[in-house]
Amino acid sequence: MAGAKQTTITDVAAHAGVSLATVSRVMNGNATVDPALAERVRASAAQLGYSANPLARSLVLGRTQTISVVVPDLANPTFQGMLRGLSRAAVADGYHVLIADSDEHVDEERLLALESRRRSDGLILCAPRMSDEQLAEVVADVAPVVLVNRTGDAPSVAADYRTPLRGIIDHLYAQGHRRFAYLAGAARSASSGQRLSALEDARRELPDCSIAEIPAGVDFASGAGALDDVLTSGATAVLAFNDLSAMGLLSAATERGIPVPGRLSIAGFDDIPFARYTSPALTTAAVPMGELGARAWSALHDLLDGRTPEPAVTVSPEVIVRGSTGAPAA
């Protein structure tokens, strides 16, 4: 039982002895209604606990005050941070948030996006693994839409993975490191390309150093599993694809009695909440996911209000130097 039936605008009109139109005007702060009447309507509304049915409003106004967000995996801390920043920003502007977790099923992402979109005014899409062709198609169907961490035919908000990786390299270089190893992660992602680009730049601009690329994965286990290859490479400093992978490597190294950073410096990427709690704490680049989410909302908000957002917003991760990196052994 959902309790008593919701009071409608008709009830309020009857109670206040006016027409529906008048109640509607008062409730919307609209136009000029006789102050006395308005007050009477407000009193009736308050007394009856009335507030307009958002569904009916949405139907007639053609706008839901809701946006939807499609993410590949709600369990991924990256998206959580974004979702939180996004949610708070949207709520502050009076919007509601519909979420859709695609559970990494790329083939369902399209349908999910379409369905969510129809129940809302706009969409924020995180679909790192969707093909470019499919993305283009979806984007056209769900506009207005904002893309997160990838570009396409819509405004996008992304983190810069290149500059901070280069920053980490420079930091390590300044400490004396010349032989690096890069633990490669998901190859197909856009952020991966940016990382590789940073490596290229570094190779060009720091000709006296070498950077070996070691295929690994994006999780703890792959980081740990890469230890042998790292040691074989002769590297003194490791650039992990992300914090998870860095932590795996760090853990494996510690277990093997390899001093970090004494024998091996390790840097991660992302600054997930636990990066600061490893021993030693992890040097990394802090990707401001909350800000990224808020920026994504801001861009979508612009779109919804007929403004033109920046076509491509970039947020810049900050390099956080902690204990897992230091000078190489002499």
Next chain:
Amino acid sequence: MAGAKQTTITDVAAHAGVSLATVSRVMNGNATVDPALAERVRASAAQLGYSANPLARSLVLGRTQTISVVVPDLANPTFQGMLRGLSRAAVADGYHVLIADSDEHVDEERLLALESRRRSDGLILCAPRMSDEQLAEVVADVAPVVLVNRTGDAPSVAADYRTPLRGIIDHLYAQGHRRFAYLAGAARSASSGQRLSALEDARRELPDCSIAEIPAGVDFASGAGALDDVLTSGATAVLAFNDLSAMGLLSAATERGIPVPGRLSIAGFDDIPFARYTSPALTTAAVPMGELGARAWSALHDLLDGRTPEPAVTVSPEVIVRGSTGAPAA
């Protein structure tokens, strides 16, 4: 620009040369429509890329196929796990999920719940800090509603914090520990009461052991800060309020050169994703938040379909023994 205007049922009716009602019937698989006609309608619908406007359907059907979830903090891993389990279960049943992050503002929780509820068919409420009186009031206003991790005048789904804590104690007791320390966390929460109850039981049933209660907090820093008190207490085994606190203590102990578990056994609670990656890995109780979320949806689904759910579902965390606990020093 949102592209071309959505096609409506009227367009399809015109295209197929039938009435709106017929299109509606076909789209809903409803009743008996001449197969040939039905096929023609379906063809038109497909050709025009038509699908019914969910808003209009919601208005006339009085149901949105959407539920809302109110959580105090999206950044909290606990709620993330729940949200994920919930979201996937609800999506599997054809429902959409509206989220509302109250940002720990207890005073806004009520309004948030009310607003979200009006845009959906039911509510799942996680409001651990709301007062009982306020909860009772809100519950009445937003029914159908399911409560998470607290009881009230509505079906509830909660984790059992008592049995597994006792399980951890028994495990440690069996290994020879007799002097325990409990790192107390948030006192006001329901789960805290359950933990204390487990301690009482243990004291009664294991009269040869002592359990000191040490006020701490719920985060890493408070765990680390409790080290001195723990050492002073003479305890050989520590029951931390949660994993964060346990990890803080573990980290501080390691830094101080105190062997874990050699000199001190440490157990956490929750089994957050990183618990397995500490050195040594953390013994803890795995709270199945995903399952909890799925159960919450199941209860709400029952309510929505007119069935009567179990009034109070309990999910049981499993004790996970890892390296941070072991026999006490002789």
Next chain:
DNA sequence: CTGTTAGCGCCTTCAA
């Protein structure tokens, strides 16, 4: 089996 009609609850011209 199909079409016509009346709303769902609200906002917004259009008259008065």
Next chain:
DNA sequence: TTGAAGGCGCTAACAG
């Protein structure tokens, strides 16, 4: 300044 009336897009009686 206020009320009456139409319609947002759809579903569900009610006739035919």
